[in-house]
Amino acid sequence: MTTGAPDQQGTSWPPVAADHPALDLLNTIAQIDGNPVDSWICDEDVVRWLIRAGWYQAGAIAPAQMRGLLRVARALREIVRTLVSARKNGGKVDPEPLNDFLAKAPSHSELVCEEAGLRLARRRAIKTPEQLLAPVAESAAELLAGDDFTLIRKCEDGTCTMWFYDRTKSHRRRWCSMALCGNRHKVAAFRQRRQG
Numbered sequence: 140m141t142t143g144a145p146d147q148q149g150t151s152w153p154p155v156a157a158d159h160p161a162l163d164l165l166n167t168i169a170q171i172d173g174n175p176v177d178s179w180i181c182d183e184d185v186v187r188w189l190i191r192a193g194w195y196q197a198g199a200i201a202p203a204q205m206r207g208l209l210r211v212a213r214a215l216r217e218i219v220r221t222l223v224s225a226r227k228n229g230g231k232v233d234p235e236p237l238n239d240f241l242a243k244a245p246s247h248s249e250l251v252c253e254e255a256g257l258r259l260a261r262r263r264a265i266k267t268p269e270q271l272l273a274p275v276a277e278s279a280a281e282l283l284a285g286d287d288f289t290l291i292r293k294c295e296d297g298t299c300t301m302w303f304y305d306r307t308k309s310h311r312r313r314w315c316s317m318a319l320c321g322n323r324h325k326v327a328a329f330r331q332r333r334q335g
């Protein structure tokens with residue numbers, strides 16, 4: 140596998156367009172020119188993704204908390220990928236690896252006083268990579284426990300490995316994103332019609 144997307148400048152890569160954070164997690168590996176490209180090559184890449192995906196605010200993660208994050212994040216990504224694929228294909232789903240992960244990141248409810256009244260918050264320690272990634276793991280667990288998986292699909296492009304949650308009204312979403320696969324197919328279909 141090659142690492143680092145070719146157009147990785149700026150903050151637009153990897154795309155956060157799956158409409159579900161657990162699927163965005165899977166899409167941090169994308170096929171580019173037929174090769175899987177991992178947009179995470181160091182701990183800082185994972186931190187940047189966590190911030191861009193909205194899990195943490197910029198500056199909220201200290202360097203000491205990042206140590207080993209890449210290895211743990213990649214492991215979580217493959218645990219979730221295996222489970223999502225198994226659930227989608229109707230195969231045997233083994234939740235143990237994800238449960239092991241969740242067990243390393245306990246949290247508790249906390250009642251918080253605010254001007255507008257009381258709010259229920261979740262208090263968690265964020266000292267280890269597992270604890271940093273716990274909200275992502277919990278979101279994946281919620282997705283997997285959902286009763287309808289028909290709206291969770293892979294991009295229709297045969298070479299693309301991206302997943303998405305189809306939240307369109309018509310439920311006819313076909314592509315990971317228009318910018319990536321959608322436009323390419325629109326152009327190809329247009330050419331075919333002209334030639335035909």
Ligand SMILES: [Zn+2]
Pocket residue numbers: 294295296299300301314315316319320321
């Ligand atoms: Zn695609």
